[in-house]
Amino acid sequence: MYDREQLKEQAAKALDKKAPLGPDIDLMGFRTTSESYEYLSDEELKTLPDEEVQRLLLAGVDVTEEGRGGTFFQKDTSVIHCESKQEGIEVIPIRQALEKHDWIRDYYWKLASVDADKYTAAAETNLHNGYVIRALPGAKSIYPIQACLYINTNGLQQNVHNIIIAEEDSELHVITGCSTSPHSKKGAHVGISEFYIKKNAKLSFTMIHNWAEDMVVRPRSVAQVEAGGLFLNNYVCMKPCRTLQMYPTTHLVGENAVARLNSIIVGSPGSEYDVGGRVYLKKPGTRAEIVARTISNGGRIISRGHLIGEVPEIKAHLECKGLIIKGGLIYAVPELEGHVDGVEMSHEAAVGKIAQEEICYLMSRGLTEDEAVATIVRGFLSVDVPGLPPQLKAEIDKAIEMSEKDVM
Amino acid sequence: MLLIEDLQVELAGRTILKHIDLEIKPGETHVLFGPNGSGKTSLLMTIVGYPQYKVTGGKIVFKGVDITYAPIDERARLGIGMSYQRPPTIHGLKTRQMVQICARSDVDVEGLARKVNFENFLDRDVNAGFSGGEIKRSELLQLMSQGADLMLFDEPESGVDIENIALVGETIARLLEKECSATATKSRLQVRRDRTKMGLIITHTGHILDYVAVDKGQLLFNGVMSCSTNPREIFRCISEVGYEECVRCTIENS
Numbered sequence A: 001m002y003d004r005e006q007l008k009e010q011a012a013k014a015l016d017k018k019a020p021l022g023p024d025i026d027l028m029g030f031r032t033t034s035e036s037y038e039y040l041s042d043e044e045l046k047t048l049p050d051e052e053v054q055r056l057l058l059a060g061v062d063v064t065e066e067g068r069g070g071t072f073f074q075k076d077t078s079v080i081h082c083e084s085k086q087e088g089i090e091v092i093p094i095r096q097a098l099e100k101h102d103w104i105r106d107y108y109w110k111l112a113s114v115d116a117d118k119y120t121a122a123a124e125t126n127l128h129n130g131y132v133i134r135a136l137p138g139a140k141s142i143y144p145i146q147a148c149l150y151i152n153t154n155g156l157q158q159n160v161h162n163i164i165i166a167e168e169d170s171e172l173h174v175i176t177g178c179s180t181s182p183h184s185k186k187g188a189h190v191g192i193s194e195f196y197i198k199k200n201a202k203l204s205f206t207m208i209h210n211w212a213e214d215m216v217v218r219p220r221s222v223a224q225v226e227a228g229g230l231f232l233n234n235y236v237c238m239k240p241c242r243t244l245q246m247y248p249t250t251h252l253v254g255e256n257a258v259a260r261l262n263s264i265i266v267g268s269p270g271s272e273y274d275v276g277g278r279v280y281l282k283k284p285g286t287r288a289e290i291v292a293r294t295i296s297n298g299g300r301i302i303s304r305g306h307l308i309g310e311v312p313e314i315k316a317h318l319e320c321k322g323l324i325i326k327g328g329l330i331y332a333v334p335e336l337e338g339h340v341d342g343v344e345m346s347h348e349a350a351v352g353k354i355a356q357e358e359i360c361y362l363m364s365r366g367l368t369e370d371e372a373v374a375t376i377v378r379g380f381l382s383v384d385v386p387g388l389p390p391q392l393k394a395e396i397d398k399a400i401e402m403s404e405k406d407v408m
Numbered sequence B: 001m002l003l004i005e006d007l008q009v010e011l012a013g014r015t016i017l018k019h020i021d022l023e024i025k026p027g028e029t030h031v032l033f034g035p036n037g038s039g040k041t042s043l044l045m046t047i048v049g050y051p052q053y054k055v056t057g058g059k060i061v062f063k064g065v066d067i068t069y070a071p072i073d074e075r076a077r078l079g080i081g082m083s084y085q086r087p088p089t090i091h092g093l094k095t096r097q098m099v100q101i102c103a104r105s106d107v108d109v110e111g112l113a114r115k116v117n118f119e120n121f122l123d124r125d126v127n128a129g130f131s132g133g134e135i136k137r138s139e140l141l142q143l144m145s146q147g148a149d150l151m152l153f154d155e156p157e158s159g160v161d162i163e164n165i166a167l168v169g170e171t172i173a174r175l176l177e178k179e180c181s182a183t184a185t186k187s188r189l190q191v192r193r194d195r196t197k198m199g200l201i202i203t204h205t206g207h208i209l210d211y212v213a214v215d216k217g218q219l220l221f222n223g224v225m226s227c228s229t230n231p232r233e234i235f236r237c238i239s240e241v242g243y244e245e246c247v248r249c250t251i252e253n254s
Helices: A005-013 A048-056 A092-100 A102-106 A118-125 A358-361 A369-381 A391-406 B040-048 B072-078 B095-101 B109-115 B132-146 B162-175 B187-195 B231-253
Strands: A070-075 A078-086 A091-095 A131-135 A146-150 A154-167 A171-180 A187-197 A202-210 A215-223 A230-237 A243-246 A249-252 A259-268 A272-283 A287-294 A300-309 A314-324 A328-336 A342-351 B002-009 B016-023 B029-033 B053-061 B082-083 B089-092 B150-154 B198-202 B216-219 B224-229
Touching: A005 A118, A048 A171, A048 A202, A048 B072, A070 A131, A070 A154, A070 B095, A078 A091, A078 A146, A078 A272, A091 A092, A091 A146, A092 A102, A092 A131, A092 A154, A118 A154, A118 A187, A131 A146, A131 A171, A131 B072, A146 A154, A146 A187, A154 A171, A154 A202, A171 A187, A171 A391, A187 A202, A187 A230, A202 A391, A215 A230, A215 A259, A230 A243, A230 A272, A230 A391, A249 A259, A249 A287, A259 A272, A259 A300, A259 B016, A272 A287, A272 A314, A272 A328, A287 A300, A287 A369, A300 A314, A300 B072, A314 A328, A314 A369, A358 A369, A358 B072, A358 B089, A358 B132, A369 A391, B002 B040, B016 B040, B016 B053, B016 B198, B016 B224, B029 B040, B029 B231, B040 B053, B040 B082, B072 B082, B082 B132, B089 B095, B095 B109, B095 B132, B109 B132, B132 B162, B132 B231, B150 B162, B162 B198, B216 B231
Parallel strands: A070 A146, A131 A154, A146 A171, A154 A187, A171 A202, A187 A215, A202 A230, A215 A243, A215 A249, A230 A259, A243 A272, A249 A272, A259 A287, A272 A300, A287 A314, A300 A328, A314 A342, B029 B198, B029 B216, B082 B150, B150 B198
Antiparallel strands: A070 A078, A091 A131, B002 B016, B002 B053, B216 B224
């Protein structure tokens, strides 16, 4: 049993520490307890009310578990389902891991700092749960593991900590959906994620957010990729959310490690998103690519990107493209930092509108103006992710398609 | 039938087409000659219905419907199609999807693509990084899928290499139903008479005339339709004495 005393002390000192980015949130305004929910079997999972199933589908979570290699499902503070159906891939609630497995100490708060800000501190002080997903050495996941963090109680602050470990030569795919119940509009989600991609391992992590109008979201993620490892991180958020701020960081610490970060954000009115990606390239031969596509539909979006090249022979590119459709704001902040001779880094940022020429071109093929605009927007949001299994690509496309009607 | 009467068009406040009369009957194909900046592309864009080309006089009637002020998509659905010279890139939209959009129903995309040797491009974004010749084949593929009755071609042979020029020329001929042979019930002449497809082709080089039987040549000069006669005749005249002289000869003749 890991008593975490020192961590708790550190956290206690940071409970009021403001984050450098994003509006400061008074966490006192949220409740941190909820009723507990029964564990559900595979069969019981399928009997969830239809409106909940629909909300989950929008976040890429399929309760039938079809085409999934396992499921982790946390409702408020309770884990209601946790199971891996694939050999060599483990899915464990983090509280259980902290109680039973000593190895978790090598990972828990080893990349993210517990005293980074009040949110990381809160996640330690009052940890509800979260998941540990681990692919054993050489294990190859055929189907993605799905993880769902679901807020059922209005006004709840959900604190989770997730750890994903892809051991040497393994291949792991995870799709995480975060959603609120149809009745819950207000809440806070604090999620710590630490990713360990070991030598020659491959991890694809796809996160889809399906929040509600009055949600406060503060994910804190750090990844570490060892030699020859590949980290694909996809993020999709097309739904409103009062304020969301995150700046996931990836450290490429082994030669030829690769990170690709893609994000798709649609900013709805009344919503504020401050989202970025940061990659440290610390060994020769490492490569990083950050691609962000944002559409403002009346919301405010700050799209950040930061690449830090510390050694020669690294290659990194940042692409930030924004489309303003119905007012709002898009603030693109691309940053490049080369510390030595021989780095190759570039960025491309553009904020604009849909070109009339493209609309007319499609109309001359028979589409109405609305259909033409929808087609262009869909194209804009479709990002090719090399290395992503087609099934996951289809999952992302589906989430985008299902949300599209709200965008237009 | 396409009927244009006394058409006057402004672009950004400047009159670019003056008193244009043009009649293309079902089954007919015309070519449009003229120096750079004479208004050829403007005329095509006006027929397609681009809103920045403002019609200030005259009318355009297609299949008996006055389309002078109709929106682009309405004209497209009525059967007007265009092969662009420099179409925009649409990121994230695959050529395959575009061909399906053109058809407005199920279509054998692969089969059509094979005809213009374009199967390898179907999964690329529309026009993204296409060479001049690739754009032309992509445009023809879209037109084949669209099945328009009036097809407008803006310099279909420009940028096309010598190997592909025949492919482009023959595809246009096929689109315009120029290849016709007798059937069990109809003589060759009858088949020809039953043709409905209409074409208007902008050309500088005249190469297209080697592949497509053209009924009439039109010469546009300074926004004015200056000559309408045998296309070979016009092309020979322009080649020998240039556009200006060519126009003068027709003015003197009239």
